[in-house]
Amino acid sequence: xxxxxxxxxxxxxxxxxxxxxxxxxxxxxxxxxxxxxxxxxxxxxxxxxxxxxxxxxxxxxxxxxxxxxxxxxxxxxxxxxxxxxxxxxxxxxxxxxxxxxxxxxxxxxxxxxxxxxxxxxxxxxxxxxxxxxxxxxxxxxxxxxxxxxxxxxxxxxxxxxxxxxxxxxxxxxxxxxxxxxxxxxxxxxxxxxxxxxxxxxxxxxxxxxxxxxxxxxxxxxxxxxxxxxxxxxxxxxxxxxxxxxxxxxxxxxxxxxxxxxxxxxxxxxxxxxxxxxxxxxxxxxxxxxxxxxxxxxxxxxxxxxxxxxxxxxxxxxxxxxxxxxxxxxxxxxxx
Numbered sequence: 001x002x003x004x005x006x007x008x009x010x011x012x013x014x015x016x017x018x019x020x021x022x023x024x025x026x027x028x029x030x031x032x033x034x035x036x037x038x039x040x041x042x043x044x045x046x047x048x049x050x051x052x053x054x055x056x057x058x059x060x061x062x063x064x065x066x067x068x069x070x071x072x073x074x075x076x077x078x079x080x081x082x083x084x085x086x087x088x089x090x091x092x093x094x095x096x097x098x099x100x101x102x103x104x105x106x107x108x109x110x111x112x113x114x115x116x117x118x119x120x121x122x123x124x125x126x127x128x129x130x131x132x133x134x135x136x137x138x139x140x141x142x143x144x145x146x147x148x149x150x151x152x153x154x155x156x157x158x159x160x161x162x163x164x165x166x167x168x169x170x171x172x173x174x175x176x177x178x179x180x181x182x183x184x185x186x187x188x189x190x191x192x193x194x195x196x197x198x199x200x201x202x203x204x205x206x207x208x209x210x211x212x213x214x215x216x217x218x219x220x221x222x223x224x225x226x227x228x229x230x231x232x233x234x235x236x237x238x239x240x241x242x243x244x245x246x247x248x249x250x251x252x253x254x255x256x257x258x259x260x261x262x263x264x265x266x267x268x269x270x271x272x273x274x275x276x277x278x279x280x281x282x283x284x285x286x287x288x289x290x291x292x293x294x295x296x297x298x299x300x301x302x303x304x305x306x307x308x309x310x311x312x313x314x315x316x317x318x319x320x321x322x323x324x325x326x327x328x329x330x331x332x333x334x335x
Contacts, residue, residue: 022167028087028285032079034076035077036077037331039070042069044297044324046321048062064104066103074094088126089124089126092188093122094120094121098113113195116192118149121138136155149192149206154188154189162180162241164224170224171225172224174222175219178217184293184328185245190206190209192206208251211249211250215248216246224238234285235282236281237281239278239279242275243275245275246271247271248268252264263305269299270300276295277328287332289332291328291329
């Protein structure tokens with residue numbers, strides 16, 4: 001029998017030749033300050049359509065309608081206390097909040113900027129064990145924002161739902177759901193963005209956006225590919241992610257037909273996205289390190305109403321199909 005050299009035997013039994021289990025947990029040190037930068041970018045083509053009683057009408061050649069959209073969010077988190085895989089006391093300052101869009105018909109462009117009154121505001125999240133949820137309060141008692149807006153904020157910006165909940169080895173995969181996507185779709189929660197040239201928010205955006213959260217369904221997998229060491233010596237777990245998302249909204253509004261009659265219009269929106277990419281988790285630091293996800297997005301808005309015509313009541317629908325590419329990136333700096 002051929003014996004292994006002693007050095008190889010030690011290496012084998014110390015784990016050097018065996019898969020190493022890693023514990024991917026949320027466990028930052030209390031007092032840690034993190035600056036989080038979230039960027040989302042999308043480039044879309046827009047196609048208009050019309051249907052009568054469910055039959056599509058031929059509209060002929062359309063201009064090349066396009067839209068580019070960008071969201072930029074920077075927050076500073078001071079993690080004061082941590083317990084059971086979550087921060088139990090956290091202060092968050094919204095440093096930079098902006099959205100921009102550029103729409104084009106092939107000849108003309110229209111640009112629009114959006115802002116939020118949460119910029120430069122600091123809030124505090126406190127975990128309640130009895131209610132099993134966070135309470136949120138303004139740190140500065142003189143903050144002029146309506147306290148009711150606090151209920152729309154979300155604490156998790158680490159994508160903790162991506163974590164498997166048990167030790168994993170390289171090559172292990174596990175299922176993920178919609179909770180892993182929310183911090184990307186709505187980083188920090190619903191911040192009620194409104195146009196730069198408006199006096200303030202219209203007051204209806206959060207209700208509509210909450211529908212996208214309530215109706216969100218997502219399925220996917222995360223795979224622990226490897227441990228990567230960056231230039232600063234951080235050990236980073238590389239998670240390959242594939243995620244499919246669907247969500248929808250519906251609402252009604254009143255408008256006038258050509259004869260001045262009031263008509264009830266039903267508006268529905270259906271959104272589908274297919275994403276893949278990498279999420280890096282700081283193993284020793286116990287928090288998210290970075291995100292790079294991209295994929296396809298389609299958003300179909302349908303406006304339908306019953307219209308009286310000489311032939312009788314007809315259901316007329318206007319459709320707007322917005323499709324293209326979307327990407328998400330997250331970078332986190334330890335202060």
